[in-house]
Amino acid sequence: MVKVHFRDTEIERPGKITIRELIKDLGLNPQSVLAVREGKLVSNETRLGEDGEIKLISVISGG
Amino acid sequence: MGVHRCRKCAADSVINMPQHRLALCASHFVEWVEKSTLDFIGKHRMFEPQDRVLVAVSGGKDSLSLWRILLNLGFHADGLYIDLGIDAGCAYSKRSGDYVRNFAQNLAPDVRLHILDLASAYGRAVPELAGRRAGGRKKLCSVCGLVKRHEMNRIAHELGYDAIVTGHNLDDEAAVLFGNTLRWDVEYLVRQSPVLPGAALGLAKRVKPLARFYERETAAYAIVSNIDYIEDECPFSKGATSIRYKEVLNSMEAGSPGTKLQFYYSFLRARKKEIFPGYDRPDLQPCEKCGQATGIPGLCAFCRLTDPEKAGGQ
Ligand code: SF4
Ligand SMILES: [Zn+2]
Ligand SMILES: [Zn+2]
Numbered sequence: 001m002v003k004v005h006f007r008d009t010e011i012e013r014p015g016k017i018t019i020r021e022l023i024k025d026l027g028l029n030p031q032s033v034l035a036v037r038e039g040k041l042v043s044n045e046t047r048l049g050e051d052g053e054i055k056l057i058s059v060i061s062g063g
Numbered sequence: 064m065g066v067h068r069c070r071k072c073a074a075d076s077v078i079n080m081p082q083h084r085l086a087l088c089a090s091h092f093v094e095w096v097e098k099s100t101l102d103f104i105g106k107h108r109m110f111e112p113q114d115r116v117l118v119a120v121s122g123g124k125d126s127l128s129l130w131r132i133l134l135n136l137g138f139h140a141d142g143l144y145i146d147l148g149i150d151a152g153c154a155y156s157k158r159s160g161d162y163v164r165n166f167a168q169n170l171a172p173d174v175r176l177h178i179l180d181l182a183s184a185y186g187r188a189v190p191e192l193a194g195r196r197a198g199g200r201k202k203l204c205s206v207c208g209l210v211k212r213h214e215m216n217r218i219a220h221e222l223g224y225d226a227i228v229t230g231h232n233l234d235d236e237a238a239v240l241f242g243n244t245l246r247w248d249v250e251y252l253v254r255q256s257p258v259l260p261g262a263a264l265g266l267a268k269r270v271k272p273l274a275r276f277y278e279r280e281t282a283a284y285a286i287v288s289n290i291d292y293i294e295d296e297c298p299f300s301k302g303a304t305s306i307r308y309k310e311v312l313n314s315m316e317a318g319s320p321g322t323k324l325q326f327y328y329s330f331l332r333a334r335k336k337e338i339f340p341g342y343d344r345p346d347l348q349p350c351e352k353c354g355q356a357t358g359i360p361g362l363c364a365f366c367r368l369t370d371p372e373k374a375g376g377q
Contacts, residue, residue, distance in 0.1 A: 032279070032309075034286065041078065043075070043078060044079065045076075057294065
């Protein structure tokens with residue numbers, strides 16, 4: 001399982017999918033989030049391993 | 064589909080920008096952002112290499128990235144942080160200020176960070192100026208905007224900067240444009256521009272060098288440049304219409320990449336052709352107290368708002 005951090009939550013998802021697929025599975029728009037793994041930006045086309053950890057960062061700011 | 068290769072080298076890309084058909088690795092992305100910013104500054108004649116500019120920094124990804132980009136490009140760019148005094152149970156302004164100060168610590172010694180603390184300067188910060196019972200977020204944000212505008216102008220004028228530089232990105236601009244177009248608000252459409260020329264009576268030139276980048280690109284720049292920025296939004300931005308507009312535009316963008324870029328760029332081209340003639344700025348006069356331009360005789364809106372006699376009233 002892959003540990004996904006998003007905002008203040010942490011969830012687990014099956015791996016072996018691309019980050020783009022993960023973002024869509026979570027009901028998010030690939031335009032509005034970026035993925036960071038071990039402190040490094042990774043492209044949405046990156047395929048996740050069976051397990052691991054990934055942080056999704058919302059890029060929409062408002063006001 | 065595997066990870067795209069960087070267009071400039073063979074490394075794995077960290078970002079893919081379908082609207083430009085461009086995927087880049089971290090170092091080539093940084094290079095691309097900085098070069099594109101320089102081109103955009105030149106194209107819109109924002110400022111010249113010898114100018115001194117004042118970057119309005121909030122602690123967020125856009126303004127800190129902008130400051131870093133301008134310094135990397137060799138511009139003389141100082142920062143201005145306005146402490147709005149917004150707490151809302153999450154110490155928002157205090158934490159934002161910490162990010163700004165932390166960022167500024169690692170800059171060359173000749174780069175300055177100016178900090179204005181509204182509460183110490185005027186006895187009241189944004190929430191108090193907006194009035195406790197004043198109708199919620201809308202009033203607060205309009206007071207906040209008014210205060211920021213006035214104070215940026217005042218400080219830029221007093222310290223002799225050539226331009227105020229803000230971190231607005233293309234998504235910000237497209238969202239504003241979307242709202243203005245939905246209402247066909249011609250007065251606002253006429254004035255929406257990445258460059259607002261300066262004017263007499265203490266109105267500084269205001270420019271937006273990042274207005275050509277998508278929000279995810281400014282965030283990506285901050286991440287690959289290891290800029291530590293406040294990820295949380297101002298608590299009062301929750302439910303703002305601008306965020307809903309951004310979401311609408313992003314869902315269109317997901318289906319057809321380039322939608323946002325085209326929407327904004329076509330507007331800039333149309334604007335150049337003066338499709339909205341006859342909407343000139345109203346006549347302005349100096350405020351009796353601070354001297355800054357105002358549309359109404361007497362005190363400007365800021366001076367009326369911060370009038371000490373009105374403290375505690377309303
Ligand atoms: S969202 Fe916050 S920072 Fe933005 S205008 Fe409103 S109060 Fe000011
Ligand atoms: Zn490269
Ligand atoms: Zn005034």
